[in-house]
Amino acid sequence: MAAPFKIINLQKPPLNNGKQILLRFDTANVRINTDYNFERDQDVNAHIITGVMVGSYSTTSDNFPKQMSIGGKVYNVIQFQDLAKVMITLKNKQQKKLIINSPLFRFNKNVQIEIQRFSLDLDLGGCYIRFVDSPLITPLPVVIPFNFFWD
Amino acid sequence: MNEQQKIIIPRNDLAIVRSYQTELPISNVGIGSVIKFLRNDVLNPNGTGSVEFTGLEVYTKTLFAKGESGNDVISDTDAPKIALTLVYKDVEFIKLFPYTGLISQANFGMIRRLDRVKIDLTKSYITVLDSGIPANTSCIFNWFFLEPGTAPKRK
Numbered sequence: 001m002a003a004p005f006k007i008i009n010l011q012k013p014p015l016n017n018g019k020q021i022l023l024r025f026d027t028a029n030v031r032i033n034t035d036y037n038f039e040r041d042q043d044v045n046a047h048i049i050t051g052v053m054v055g056s057y058s059t060t061s062d063n064f065p066k067q068m069s070i071g072g073k074v075y076n077v078i079q080f081q082d083l084a085k086v087m088i089t090l091k092n093k094q095q096k097k098l099i100i101n102s103p104l105f106r107f108n109k110n111v112q113i114e115i116q117r118f119s120l121d122l123d124l125g126g127c128y129i130r131f132v133d134s135p136l137i138t139p140l141p142v143v144i145p146f147n148f149f150w151d
Numbered sequence: 152m153n154e155q156q157k158i159i160i161p162r163n164d165l166a167i168v169r170s171y172q173t174e175l176p177i178s179n180v181g182i183g184s185v186i187k188f189l190r191n192d193v194l195n196p197n198g199t200g201s202v203e204f205t206g207l208e209v210y211t212k213t214l215f216a217k218g219e220s221g222n223d224v225i226s227d228t229d230a231p232k233i234a235l236t237l238v239y240k241d242v243e244f245i246k247l248f249p250y251t252g253l254i255s256q257a258n259f260g261m262i263r264r265l266d267r268v269k270i271d272l273t274k275s276y277i278t279v280l281d282s283g284i285p286a287n288t289s290c291i292f293n294w295f296f297l298e299p300g301t302a303p304k305r306k
Contacts, residue, residue, distance in 0.1 A: 033219070050166070084216045087172065100193070101172035102293055103215040106208070106255075114260065117166040133216035 015051050015115060018149040019043050022068075023129065024075060025142045032131045035089075040125030044148045045093070049120040051149035054107040056080045057138075061110050068143055075143035078136070083108055085133040086144070091126035098122075104129070107146075115149065122148075165206045165262045167295055174218035175277060175290045177225070177233075184279040188272040194294060201239070201269035206262040206295035209235075209253040215291055222289040230254070232281040233290060238274040247278060250290065262295060 021041060055064035058080035068075050078086075083104045090099040098120055107116055129144070136142060171193050178186055195201055212224045225233065233250035236243050253263050277290060 084212070084214050087215070099167065099170045101219070102170050103172070103210055103291070105210070105214045106170075106293065119166050119168050132219065 015149040016151050017047070018051070018147050021124070021146045021148060022070060023144040023146065024070065025140060025144075027140070030131050030134055030136060030140070030142070032134050035128040035130050037126070037128045038124045038146075040123070044122055044124045044150075047150035049118055049122055049148050050151050051115045051117055051147075052107050052120075053109050053115045053147040053149075054083065054104055055145040055147070056083055056108060056110070058110070063108075063110055064145060068145070070143065073141070075141050076138050078142055078144045079138045080108075080110070082136045082138050082142075085131050085136065086129050087132060088129045089127060090120060091123055092121045093123045095123065095126050101130075115147075124148075165264055165295060167262075168205075168297055169202075170293055170295045173272075173292045173294065174220060174222070175292065176218070176220060176222055177277075177279065177284055177288050177290065180279060180282070180284040180286060180288070182279060182282055185276045186279070187274070187276040190273050194270070194296065195272050198273075200299075201271065202296040202298055203267040204265045204270055204294060204296045205267055206264045207253055208255040208262050208293045208295075209250055210291040210293065211254060214254075214256065218289040218291060220289060222287045223285070224291050225250075225284065225288050229284045229288065232279060232284055234278045234280055236276055236278065237268075238271050238276075239269050240271070241274070244268070250277070265295075267297065 056079060057064050057066045057077040064077045066077060068077055086104040087101045088104055089097055089101055091097050109115055175188060190198060210224055211227045211230045213227055215224050217223060230251050234247040235250060236247055237245035255262050
């Protein structure tokens with residue numbers, strides 16, 4: 001009987017370091033076509049970002065839990081279907097837009113199967129998301145969890 | 152005992168350095184309509200230059216709800232009615248490529264890669280192949296590119 005095949009994926013680069021960054025929305029209404037900036041982060045800013053992942057809650061996957069407790073307050077993790085209502089723009093330290101209005105699904109591991117690879121020298125405080133549609137299915141307050149990776 | 156055989160599969164993922172989303176409103180939904188891309192100063196600098204395109208993906212309403220114009224993004228049902236043609240120096244080097252073939256979710260999440268090609272966007276277009284697309288619908292294209300003469304900053 002022939003031995004089973006073993007598949008080796010040799011070119012998969014490692015994700016050695018990373019940090020979770022949370023975008024929180026507490027307001028009663030999330031406004032469309034409004035930029036919501038990330039807070040500046042020295043760890044993300046100090047490295048060339050090689051991977052970005054956005055988390056979501058879905059009953060069909062174990063990507064993220066339904067809720068997260070942050071600073072004693074409970075936030076609802078953005079649901080998978082709501083990712084279709086968000087796009088993201090990433091800027092470098094010269095405030096040049098590198099990733100312009102990319103639909104957030106590009107960053108979701110369940111769509112990509114793997115974590116999306118990038119090569120970005122970011123200024124996180126200059127980066128923002130924008131909602132293109134409302135309302136969200138996810139009840140407020142909402143958190144969108146990002147993970148930024150570097151070598 | 153036979154030694155376990157190995158199949159080595161190189162990854163086909165794209166490391167994104169730059170990307171730009173363009174919205175193309177389907178201004179005429181009649182069968183056979185050709186709708187050209189608008190001039191874009193980022194992707195075609197000075198109106199005549201071109202960045203080097205490394206990949207392209209498109210979206211349907213399930214994955215991206217609305218364009219910046221407020222138009223609904225084309226539905227999963229209507230996406231098969233669109234084909235894409237890309238032109239450079241008057242050569243249609245990508246001719247009537249099905250829009251659905253560029254949806255990354257249908258391709259194991261992989262972005263359809265381009266080999267650092269140049270594109271004249273204002274000469275490139277989509278073609279409507281079938282009826283039934285509602286008015287005020289847009290196609291969404293996410294272009295991945297490098298500026299000419301650059302290489303990705305990766306190890």
